[in-house]
Amino acid sequence: MVTDQQYCFTAPGGEDIYLFTLRNDNGTSATVTNLGATITAYNIIMDNGDVNDIVLGFDKMEDYSSPAYLQQYPWFGCAVGRYANRIKNAEFELDGKKYKLTKNDKNEQLHGGHSGFDRKVWKLSGKGVDPCPFVELRYLSPDGEEGFPGNLDVRIRFELNNAGELSYEYHADCDQPTPVNLTHHSYFNLNNGTGRIDEHEVKIYASQYFEQDKHLVATGKIIAVDGSSYDLREFRTIGEGQSLIDEYDKSFLTGNTDRSSQLVAEARYSPNNIILQIHTTEPILHFYSGKWTPVVKGKRGTIYGPFSGFCLETHRHPNAVNIPHFPDSILRPGENYYQKTIYKIIK
Numbered sequence: 001m002v003t004d005q006q007y008c009f010t011a012p013g014g015e016d017i018y019l020f021t022l023r024n025d026n027g028t029s030a031t032v033t034n035l036g037a038t039i040t041a042y043n044i045i046m047d048n049g050d051v052n053d054i055v056l057g058f059d060k061m062e063d064y065s066s067p068a069y070l071q072q073y074p075w076f077g078c079a080v081g082r083y084a085n086r087i088k089n090a091e092f093e094l095d096g097k098k099y100k101l102t103k104n105d106k107n108e109q110l111h112g113g114h115s116g117f118d119r120k121v122w123k124l125s126g127k128g129v130d131p132c133p134f135v136e137l138r139y140l141s142p143d144g145e146e147g148f149p150g151n152l153d154v155r156i157r158f159e160l161n162n163a164g165e166l167s168y169e170y171h172a173d174c175d176q177p178t179p180v181n182l183t184h185h186s187y188f189n190l191n192n193g194t195g196r197i198d199e200h201e202v203k204i205y206a207s208q209y210f211e212q213d214k215h216l217v218a219t220g221k222i223i224a225v226d227g228s229s230y231d232l233r234e235f236r237t238i239g240e241g242q243s244l245i246d247e248y249d250k251s252f253l254t255g256n257t258d259r260s261s262q263l264v265a266e267a268r269y270s271p272n273n274i275i276l277q278i279h280t281t282e283p284i285l286h287f288y289s290g291k292w293t294p295v296v297k298g299k300r301g302t303i304y305g306p307f308s309g310f311c312l313e314t315h316r317h318p319n320a321v322n323i324p325h326f327p328d329s330i331l332r333p334g335e336n337y338y339q340k341t342i343y344k345i346i347k
Helices: 061-065 067-071 238-245
Strands: 002-010 016-023 029-033 038-045 051-053 091-094 097-100 123-128 134-141 152-160 166-174 201-204 208-212 218-224 249-253 262-269 274-280 284-288 311-315 337-346
Touching: 002 061, 002 123, 016 123, 016 134, 016 152, 029 152, 061 067, 201 238, 201 284, 262 284, 262 311, 274 311, 311 337
Parallel strands: none
Antiparallel strands: 002 016, 016 029, 029 038, 038 051, 091 097, 123 134, 134 152, 152 166, 166 337, 201 262, 208 218, 208 249, 249 284, 262 274, 274 337, 284 311
């Protein structure tokens, strides 16, 4: 088991950008960069010896900052914060004070604003191989960043164990009350990142989903999946589902209320007999089928575009800062924000 570090380049702000590769004893590896705390590769060794890299991304680190990529930015594999999903009208009220946030999705704020945690250079705070290969990154989000109050100290730890499980674990604390809702945004394609995902099958362990307005913002209403196109409690191909609804871009309520790690979703690709399981402490699973993925050249010269990969994002209730009956998403001084999500591969 090893954790390797490779220098890539120096960012315009003077920060060094690195790749950290975690390898277990079975040949599985995952590569993470401190630019956006991004997972750039997740390599599975198949039974025939082939390498199957199941996340979208780029061969060169510089491509994550290219104009072609940023023009239609899809958040490939990065950390998302301070607040995942959409905040209605990019505003909220906290302790009697109204806060105006930056708007980066029409009139809303999406995934933390114009320069969220995905655009930041994170500092290395630790790496090693005990009890398994890991790397820890840290980012201090200053008071007022993208409109959010208070300084927020965020740590993320990536681990890869010998069972082939890649996990990320967040901790955060603050000096002023502030909304916090973190996630990670890998795009999966279990066919070595090639082709469309229509034949991938998805199963989500949720009996309810969130109503959204015309701008895809959660309204506060929760709807049963029974009899709907969003009933994914049994495996269904993404293509079959999208023939009914055009795309998936919905948040599902998993029922995980005790903060223990639970299985909330699975995806499989029958031609190569690989299954991806999502285990998490979080109550929400957002399924996005990648309709708006831009046409860009990705790894190994592969051309990505709409439906090249899908996301299974774990987080807390979307737009909760504006919906009083949703669970509180405000982190206060003295409290610790925590979440852990595990990507488990079954072959």
